[in-house]
Amino acid sequence: MLHLEREGIVRVKGLPFVARFKWSTGFLMERFIKSLAEKKLLGAKCPSCGYTYVPPRSRCGKCLTKLGEKNLVELSGRGVLVGYTTAYVGLDGEGNFVDLEKPRVIGAIKLEGADSTIFMPIGEIDPEGVREGMEVEPKWREATRGELADIEYFKPSR
Amino acid sequence: MRRVAIVGYAQTQHQFDMQKTREDMVFEVVKEALSHAGITRGEVDTVVTASTDFLDGRTISSVFLSMAVGAYLKDESKTEEDGTSAAWYAFMRILSGVHDVALVEAHTQGSTFNPHQVSFYTLDPLFDRQIGVLNDVSAAAIQARMYMSSYGVSEEEIAMVSVKNLSNAAKNPFAQRRMPDLTVEEVLGSKLYYHPIRELMMSPISDGACALVLASEEKAKEITDTPVWIEGVGVCQDFYLRDRNLLELDSLRKAAKDAYEMAGIRDPYAELDVFEVSEKFAHEELMIYEALGLCRRGKGKVLLERGATEKGGEIPVNPSGGALAADPVCATGLVRMVEAAKQIRGEAGEYQIPGVRRALAHGQFGMCAQKNWVFILGGEG
Numbered sequence: 001m002l003h004l005e006r007e008g009i010v011r012v013k014g015l016p017f018v019a020r021f022k023w024s025t026g027f028l029m030e031r032f033i034k035s036l037a038e039k040k041l042l043g044a045k046c047p048s049c050g051y052t053y054v055p056p057r058s059r060c061g062k063c064l065t066k067l068g069e070k071n072l073v074e075l076s077g078r079g080v081l082v083g084y085t086t087a088y089v090g091l092d093g094e095g096n097f098v099d100l101e102k103p104r105v106i107g108a109i110k111l112e113g114a115d116s117t118i119f120m121p122i123g124e125i126d127p128e129g130v131r132e133g134m135e136v137e138p139k140w141r142e143a144t145r146g147e148l149a150d151i152e153y154f155k156p157s158r
Numbered sequence: 159m160r161r162v163a164i165v166g167y168a169q170t171q172h173q174f175d176m177q178k179t180r181e182d183m184v185f186e187v188v189k190e191a192l193s194h195a196g197i198t199r200g201e202v203d204t205v206v207t208a209s210t211d212f213l214d215g216r217t218i219s220s221v222f223l224s225m226a227v228g229a230y231l232k233d234e235s236k237t238e239e240d241g242t243s244a245a246w247y248a249f250m251r252i253l254s255g256v257h258d259v260a261l262v263e264a265h266t267q268g269s270t271f272n273p274h275q276v277s278f279y280t281l282d283p284l285f286d287r288q289i290g291v292l293n294d295v296s297a298a299a300i301q302a303r304m305y306m307s308s309y310g311v312s313e314e315e316i317a318m319v320s321v322k323n324l325s326n327a328a329k330n331p332f333a334q335r336r337m338p339d340l341t342v343e344e345v346l347g348s349k350l351y352y353h354p355i356r357e358l359m360m361s362p363i364s365d366g367a368c369a370l371v372l373a374s375e376e377k378a379k380e381i382t383d384t385p386v387w388i389e390g391v392g393v394c395q396d397f398y399l400r401d402r403n404l405l406e407l408d409s410l411r412k413a414a415k416d417a418y419e420m421a422g423i424r425d426p427y428a429e430l431d432v433f434e435v436s437e438k439f440a441h442e443e444l445m446i447y448e449a450l451g452l453c454r455r456g457k458g459k460v461l462l463e464r465g466a467t468e469k470g471g472e473i474p475v476n477p478s479g480g481a482l483a484a485d486p487v488c489a490t491g492l493v494r495m496v497e498a499a500k501q502i503r504g505e506a507g508e509y510q511i512p513g514v515r516r517a518l519a520h521g522q523f524g525m526c527a528q529k530n531w532v533f534i535l536g537g538e539g
C-alpha cells in the first residue's frame with residue numbers, strides 16, 4: 001500500500017523544492033539547548049498559573065502570561081513514563097515506512113516538576129519489560145555540546 | 159438568523175491511485191455536485207475550498223484549481239485542513255447575507271506523497287522534529303495504549319471497530335476498503351506499525367475529492383424539495399500535543415457541546431439518528447463516542463459490544479465505513495457531511511438507515527484529533 005515507486009514515473013525537477021529555513025528559537029529555547037552542555041534540563045514555570053513548560057516557552061499557552069529568563073527552572077531530569085508505544089517501523093523522511101531491525105520504544109514522559117509531556121526514545125530496555133509508571137532519566141552522550149542530540153535517549157532509572 | 163441548507167453534493171470513488179490529475183478529479187466532482195443540485199456554475203456566488211500545501215506538494219495549494227472549481231472572476235478563498243472547515247466558512251459567508259449560494263470543495267491525493275510523512279512536518283520544528291520519534295501514527299499508538307490501560311480496553315475490542323466499519327463499507331461504492339467478511343483475527347494479523355496500531359486499524363491512503371453546494375433558505379427552497387438544513391455547528395482546537403491530555407478528546411467534546419446547543423439538542427443519543435465520524439484510527443471511534451456524549455468516559459467499548467453503533471443499532475455510527483474505509487485527508491470530513499445528508503434524504507442505497515431525520519457529521523485535523531468540527535444536519539421544514 002505504501003510502496004510509492006512505480007514503473008513509468010517521470011521525475012521532474014523542482015518538486016519539491018529545497019528551502020533552507022532559519023527559524024529563531026527565541027531566548028528561552030536557546031538557553032534550554034545550551035544548558036544541555038551542562039547536562040541540565042530547563043523548564044519555564046508560569047508565574048501566573050504555575051504551569052511548567054518543557055521545553056520552555058516564551059508565553060504561557062494556558063493563561064497567555066509572558067515568560068522570561070527569571071521564570072526558567074532547573075528540572076531534576078527524572079521523570080515518569082505516562083505512555084509508550086513500541087515502534088516496528090520508522091519513516092525514512094521520503095515518505096516510506098521502513099521496517100526496523102529491532103523494535104524501538106517511544107515514551108511519553110512527565111518530568112519531575114513539569115506539566116508538559118515530552119516524547120522521547122527509550123533505550124536500555126526490552127520492549128516486553130516497559131510499564132506505564134516506570135521512572136526514567138536521560139542518557140547523556142559522553143561529550144555534551146549544547147545540542148538536542150546531547151540527550152541520546154531516556155532509560156529506566158537506577 | 160438565516161437558515162442554510164445543503165442542496166447538492168458529490169464525491170469521487172476513493173482509491174489509492176486514481177490515475178487522474180488533481181485538476182480533472184476536482185473538476186469532475188464539482189461538475190457532478192452542481193448537476194446533483196440542478197444548478198449552473200453561474201448561480202454560484204462564492205467558492206470555498208480546503209486543501210493543504212504539504213499534502214498537495216504545492217505552495218498555495220489552490221493554484222491551478224480556480225478553473226476546476228469554476229472560480230475565475232468569482233469570490234473565492236481556500237481554507238487549510240479538513241473540508242468541514244471550508245463548509246463552516248461557506249456557511250458563515252451565507253449567514254453574512256452577502257452570498258446566497260456557495261460551492262465547497264475539498265480533496266487530497268494521498269498517492270502524491272505519504273500523508274503520514276507530512277504529519278511529521280506539523281510538529282514543533284525546534285524540538286519534536288529534531289527528536290524524530292513522533293508522527294501521526296506513533297502519536298496515535300501512544301494515545302491508544304494510554305486509553306487501553308486506563309479503561310481496560312483490549313486490542314480485540316479496538317479491532318472490532320475496524321470490523322464494523324470495513325464490513326459496512328462493503329455496501330458503499332465510494333469506499334476504498336470494502337471487506338464484507340473481515341474478522342477480528344484478520345485485523346490483528348495485519349501489519350504492525352506502532353503497537354497496538356496495525357494496518358487495518360489505521361485509515362488507508364486515498365486519492366479523493368468531495369464537493370457540496372450550500373444555499374440560503376429562499377434559494378434552497380427554489381433549488382430542491384429536500385434541503386438538508388445545517389442546524390448546528392461547533393469548532394474547537396486543543397493545545398499542542400505536549401500540553402494536552404491525550405486521554406480525552408476535549409476539543410471534540412467542546413465542539414459537540416456547541417453544535418448541540420445551537421441545534422437545541424439535549425440528549426444526542428435519543429435525538430440523533432445516525433453519526434458519520436472521522437475516525438482516523440480504530441481506537442479513536444471509541445473516544446469519539448465518549449466526546450460526543452453518547453456514553454461515559456471509558457465506556458465506548460460497551461456501546462460497540464452491545465451493537466448500538468452497528469447499522470441496525472440505536473445509534474448507527476459510520477454506516478458508510480467512515481475514515482477507516484477511505485481517507486482522502488482534506489476531503490474526509492466533507493465526505494462525512496455528504497454521507498449524513500444522503501441518510502437524511504434516503505439516498506444511501508444499501509446502507510440506508512431507515513427513518514433518519516437528524517444526523518451528525520464530524521471532521522478532524524491534526525495529531526490525535528487536535529482540531530474538530532461538528533455539524534448537526536436535519537431534514538424536513
Ligand SMILES: [Zn+2]
Pocket residue numbers: 046047048049050051060061062063064065
Ligand atoms: Zn500561565
